[in-house]
Amino acid sequence: MMRFAQIITGIALALISCGLVWSAERFPPPDFESGHEMPSPTTPHPRQDIYEYIDVVVLLAALGLASYLVLKKRSRRAIFALTVFSLLYFGFWREGCVCPIGGTQNIVLSIFDAEYVVPITVAAFFLLPLVFTLFFGRTFCAAVCPLGAVQDLVLCRPVAVPSWAESGLRLLAYVYLGAAVLFAATGSAFIICRYDPFISIFRLTGDLNILILGACLLLIGVFVGRPYCRFICPYGVVLRQLSRLSRRRVTITPDECIQCKLCEESCPFGAIKKPAAKWSDQDYGIAKKRLGFFLLILPVLVLLGGWAGSSLKAVAARAHETVRLAERIYLEETGEVTETTDASAAFRATGKEIEELYADASSIRAQFGFGGWFFGGFAGLVIGLKLIGLSVWRQRTDYEADRASCLACGRCFEYCPREHVRLEQAKEVKT
Amino acid sequence: MDQITGKANTRLLVGILIGLAVMVAVMAVVRLDVIGRKGNGLGKGFKYDIEELTRVDPALIVYEESADAIETGLAATHGIAVDSKGFIYVAADRAVRIFSDRGVILGEIELAEPAGCLTVSTDGNLFVGFKDHVEIYDAQGQRQASWDSLGTNALLTSIAAQGDDVFVADAGNRVVIRYDVSGNVLGHIGKKDSFRNVPGFVIPSPYFDLVVSRDGLLRVVNPGRRRVEAYTFEGDIEFWWGVSSVDIEGFCGCCNPVNIAVLPDGGYVTCEKGLVRVKVYDSEGQFAGVVAGPSQLVREGECRVCDLPEECQAGGFDVAVDAAGRVFVLDTIRNNVRIFTKIEGR
Numbered sequence: 001m002m003r004f005a006q007i008i009t010g011i012a013l014a015l016i017s018c019g020l021v022w023s024a025e026r027f028p029p030p031d032f033e034s035g036h037e038m039p040s041p042t043t044p045h046p047r048q049d050i051y052e053y054i055d056v057v058v059l060l061a062a063l064g065l066a067s068y069l070v071l072k073k074r075s076r077r078a079i080f081a082l083t084v085f086s087l088l089y090f091g092f093w094r095e096g097c098v099c100p101i102g103g104t105q106n107i108v109l110s111i112f113d114a115e116y117v118v119p120i121t122v123a124a125f126f127l128l129p130l131v132f133t134l135f136f137g138r139t140f141c142a143a144v145c146p147l148g149a150v151q152d153l154v155l156c157r158p159v160a161v162p163s164w165a166e167s168g169l170r171l172l173a174y175v176y177l178g179a180a181v182l183f184a185a186t187g188s189a190f191i192i193c194r195y196d197p198f199i200s201i202f203r204l205t206g207d208l209n210i211l212i213l214g215a216c217l218l219l220i221g222v223f224v225g226r227p228y229c230r231f232i233c234p235y236g237v238v239l240r241q242l243s244r245l246s247r248r249r250v251t252i253t254p255d256e257c258i259q260c261k262l263c264e265e266s267c268p269f270g271a272i273k274k275p276a277a278k279w280s281d282q283d284y285g286i287a288k289k290r291l292g293f294f295l296l297i298l299p300v301l302v303l304l305g306g307w308a309g310s311s312l313k314a315v316a317a318r319a320h321e322t323v324r325l326a327e328r329i330y331l332e333e334t335g336e337v338t339e340t341t342d343a344s345a346a347f348r349a350t351g352k353e354i355e356e357l358y359a360d361a362s363s364i365r366a367q368f369g370f371g372g373w374f375f376g377g378f379a380g381l382v383i384g385l386k387l388i389g390l391s392v393w394r395q396r397t398d399y400e401a402d403r404a405s406c407l408a409c410g411r412c413f414e415y416c417p418r419e420h421v422r423l424e425q426a427k428e429v430k431t
Numbered sequence: 432m433d434q435i436t437g438k439a440n441t442r443l444l445v446g447i448l449i450g451l452a453v454m455v456a457v458m459a460v461v462r463l464d465v466i467g468r469k470g471n472g473l474g475k476g477f478k479y480d481i482e483e484l485t486r487v488d489p490a491l492i493v494y495e496e497s498a499d500a501i502e503t504g505l506a507a508t509h510g511i512a513v514d515s516k517g518f519i520y521v522a523a524d525r526a527v528r529i530f531s532d533r534g535v536i537l538g539e540i541e542l543a544e545p546a547g548c549l550t551v552s553t554d555g556n557l558f559v560g561f562k563d564h565v566e567i568y569d570a571q572g573q574r575q576a577s578w579d580s581l582g583t584n585a586l587l588t589s590i591a592a593q594g595d596d597v598f599v600a601d602a603g604n605r606v607v608i609r610y611d612v613s614g615n616v617l618g619h620i621g622k623k624d625s626f627r628n629v630p631g632f633v634i635p636s637p638y639f640d641l642v643v644s645r646d647g648l649l650r651v652v653n654p655g656r657r658r659v660e661a662y663t664f665e666g667d668i669e670f671w672w673g674v675s676s677v678d679i680e681g682f683c684g685c686c687n688p689v690n691i692a693v694l695p696d697g698g699y700v701t702c703e704k705g706l707v708r709v710k711v712y713d714s715e716g717q718f719a720g721v722v723a724g725p726s727q728l729v730r731e732g733e734c735r736v737c738d739l740p741e742e743c744q745a746g747g748f749d750v751a752v753d754a755a756g757r758v759f760v761l762d763t764i765r766n767n768v769r770i771f772t773k774i775e776g777r
Contacts, residue, residue: 032595036744081521087597157445159442159445194465197456207463209459209463209464212455212459213456213459216452216455216456217456219448219452220449220452220456222447223448234681276649319465319466324466340730348730348746349746350746351507351746351763351764353507
């Protein structure tokens with residue numbers, strides 16, 4: 001027995017010494033004299049591809065179910081249950097990524113950078129909600145989007161946002177979308193992901209400032225329904241426009257509006273439009289003049305916005321790492337700063353030409369200058385169209401869910417007496 | 432009345448709360464450091480500080496800079512060689528420029544593509560290594576021969592000529608190719624071969640140098656193993672020297688030394704990247720002193736220990752030695768040549 005133990009010990013020692021010799025052959029860590037022991041590096045296994053396809057299937061199923069629940073079943077309770085599921089699955093389980101909102105940037109980058117290829121699953125995540133919105137309204141927002149879901153759950157004491165504030169704040173989302181497209185197209189940054197307010201909550205970790213941002217939005221969301229969705233979400237901007245064209249959409253009443261006004265205050269998102277009284281001749285005349293004026297200044301607003309956007313190129317281009325590096329190297333070369341940064345030292349170690357770096361940075365600035373015209377022009381166009389929209393009278397005889405703003409949450413259903421009649425009839429048919 | 436006042440108060444409170452939340456949210460966005468301007472937030476204790484390693488004991492420095500640096504005027508220099516007359520040859524992207532040891536331009540050979548390495552044979556012919564093949568130029572700069580391509584994977588980084596043999600280091604294929612002067616391949620050296628106890632070359636970055644030593648053996652740098660290996664012309668490995676260490680005696684990082692040259696006394700000059708150091712070893716591979724340390728060769732803050740090969744794929748200096756034992760260091764970042772002479776008495 002003793003002999004056996006000695007043999008085993010001998011073999012083990014021999015193997016250990018062989019291992020030490022072999023490890024010395026490869027890249028050893030640098031020598032430290034502090035007594036610090038280098039931890040063994042751990043590399044997490046990449047997520048298996050199959051899960052990405054499962055995510056797409058779950059998204060598809062959730063969108064289909066949400067559309068059914070909103071349009072056919074008309075059940076707020078079931079929509080709420082699906083919202084909770086989406087929050088748990090796409091939010092906490094999938095940690096908020098991949099999401100259609102951020103996927104916008106992947107699509108944009110793939111358009112402007114031929115070398116960038118969008119994974120098919122990301123493309124599916126981006127496109128599927130758009131297709132469903134085109135056919136069924138914003139059912140993605142209703143019960144599938146985890147960002148919407150987390151806000152929906154905290155909405156306890158809704159207060160009405162004045163329509164002027166609602167209209168003004170909504171412009172933020174358009175500007176955010178324009179900026180996201182500009183930064184993605186230039187390969188500078190994915191700002192939607194970078195400033196995703198709820199990602200730290202979903203991942204239960206992250207930057208403190210993002211956590212604070214998310215907490216603040218949730219606090220606001222206790223009183224103001226879904227502030228991110230209504231005033232910030234860039235994907236929501238696209239969904240709004242598609243929802244205007246949607247083939248089917250949410251209706252407050254299952255059949256006819258009896259103008260009982262019970263649903264008037266039911267929507268926490270201000271998406272219910274009251275019947276519109278016809279303008280008086282005097283109001284009509286004023287609106288006509290105003291419309292003419294706004295139509296005239298529309299090109300001015302577009303050009304002014306474009307000029308302003310382009311003027312910001314020097315500042316905006318700093319979002320690109322190459323520009324930041326070039327500016328830092330310039331400061332070092334001109335002696336305005338004496339210390340190097342990790343990035344500038346690494347650049348110098350590559351041996352690349354500084355002039356080449358400057359040329360790259362200039363090229364990127366030019367891209368921002370060019371893209372800035374589109375970004376600013378887009379912002380000017382949106383403001384102009386918004387002003388024009390205020391001067392146009394739209395006939396409305398019933399209480400209706402606004403095609404663009406309605407998030408299809410189904411809260412208004414139970415306020416409608418006709419809905420109760422429908423439910424009673426359905427119950428009778430069953431019995 | 433009280434009910435109305437209560438409602439108004441509640442609305443005011445909610446308004447204030449929302450206003451405060453908006454302000455805090457805006458501050459959080461403004462304070463967010465998305466480009467790492469504020470650093471990683473870790474204390475000094477977490478800093479990977481290699482400043483200590485860049486310091487070299489002055490007593491160990493046995494060379495001094497003996498002349499002004501020669502400004503090559505070239506854009507992207509890669510290699511340096513010195514011939515028996517003391518003329519300096521610098522290979523760059525589209526040319527080989529020839530200098531006197533005082534820095535006077537003696538000539539220039541225009542090239543069709545970037546040259547990675549070069550050497551001058553005893554009969555004055557210039558062997559220039561391109562990415563995948565070798566070309567020979569006479570003393571007047573006329574091309575005499577162009578050898579066959581070694582394929583798309585080839586990346587020639589060093590060349591040495593000795594008598595009828597020419598040795599070419601191919602970093603892409605991790606092998607040394609032995610040619611005759613006519614360009615016929617005579618053999619391959621250094622391919623991993625457990626039967627011959629050849630360990631194989633580990634080349635994480637495009638630096639792979641060789642010299643023919645005065646003892647008739649090849650000295651080939653095996654940078655991934657941080658050592659210099661001695662091979663016969665037939666490819667048998669004889670011995671090696673060099674230890675892995677950030678100490679001045681050793682080689683550190685992912686892949687060092689990057690270049691090597693033979694001294695007239697049989698010793699060696701080595702050149703390291705990352706933690707840029709040029710050092711001298713005797714013919715047995717024992718550390719003998721320092722030619723120049725990081726503070727003499729690069730600006731403060733430019734040194735780094737490249738634990739990962741990705742960090743140091745470029746920026747390696749080249750080194751050559753003339754018959755008088757002067758060390759010529761090619762600074763591939765500033766594209767100049769620094770000349771160092773041994774301090775008498777050391």
